[in-house]
Amino acid sequence: MGGVGFLYEGKTKIVEAIDDDSVILTFKDDITAGDGAKHDVMQKKGQMCSEITSRLMHYLNTKGVYTMFMNYVPPNKIRARKLKMIPLEVIVRFKKAGSFVRRYGGQEGEDLQSPLVEFTYKSDVMHDPLMCIEHLEVLGIVDRNTALKVIESAKESAKLLKEFFEIHNFELWDIKFEYGTDSEGNICLGDEISPDTMRLRKAGEIFDKDIYRRDLGNPMEKYEVVLGVCQSILL
The missing domain is CATH 3.30.200.20 (Phosphorylase Kinase; domain 1)
Structure with a gap:
């Protein structure tokens, strides 16, 4: 085989x-x-x-x-x-946080007027630089039509997850997706969706990797809470 x-x-x-x-x-x-x-x-x-x-x-x-x-x-x-991965991180933001605040100012947790999608190039060496659609086209990463399909999928996926977590009284601040193409060239959401790839808050508490980034304790205790919430989804 x-x-x-x-x-x-x-x-x-x-x-x-x-x-x-x-x-x-x-x-x-x-x-x-x-x-x-x-x-x-x-x-x-x-x-x-x-x-x-x-x-x-x-x-x-x-x-x-x-x-x-x-x-x-x-x-x-x-x-x-099996996917051919696109070397991009696709971030959907509902609130100002993390690198967004460092770049543009504002307060952590402040609402954005509407969901914002950002592309960053996957490169630890280059520290994941921001990219616009023109970058993606000129550098041959994806064409404009594919980029727009990714934006549409990312916004819809983030909206659905935000609604799911709201049922359990959590706030989804932002989330990072990765995409690839299948054997027929279809755009497909890949990689991972977990507290490693999102900012998730509840009543002022952090339930994501920011606990680890900021040395605020054992993140696995909060990951376990998130798992308990997700177990309401039957496989």
């Missing part, structure tokens, strides 16, 4: 092809920040992030969003569609 075997190991995941059309993502217990400058290993992180990702992507699938998710393989693996 063609295309079977190890494909890639990143900071938090290992990707292995199991056939021509699907892969296994193994979620590691590693947690990083600052483009990998800060790095620790935390017990059960891979297990929690893989299950959270599975349930949230399954939820999006049921709402008509095309994601990589095929099935959850406990304790820390996902069987997923």
Whole structure:
């Protein structure tokens, strides 16, 4: 069978092809920040992030969003569609936070007038620089039509997840997505959806990787709470 075997190991995941059309993502217990400058290993992180990702992507699938998710393989693996990943991080912001505040000012948690989508180029060495659609076209990353499809999918996915978490009295401040194309060239949501890739707050408390970035305690305690919320989504 063609295309079977190890494909890639990143900071938090290992990707292995199991056939021509699907892969296994193994979620590691590693947690990083600052483009990998800060790095620790935390017990059960891979297990929690893989299950959270599975349930949230399954939820999006049921709402008509095309994601990589095929099935959850406990304790820390996902069987997923094999994608050719686009080297972009696609960030949807509902509130001002993090790098947005550092670049443009304002207060953490301040509402934006409407959801904002930002593209950054995936490069730890270059510290994920911001890109506009013209950058994507000129550098041959994706064409304008593909970029607009990604924006549409990202906004819809973020809206659906925001609504899901609001039911449980959480606020989704922002979220980072990654996209790829399947064997037929269709745009597909890939990678991961977990507290590693979003800002999630409840009554002033942080339930995401900002706990680790800011040395505010053990982030796994809050990740476990998020997992409990996501377990309301049946697989």
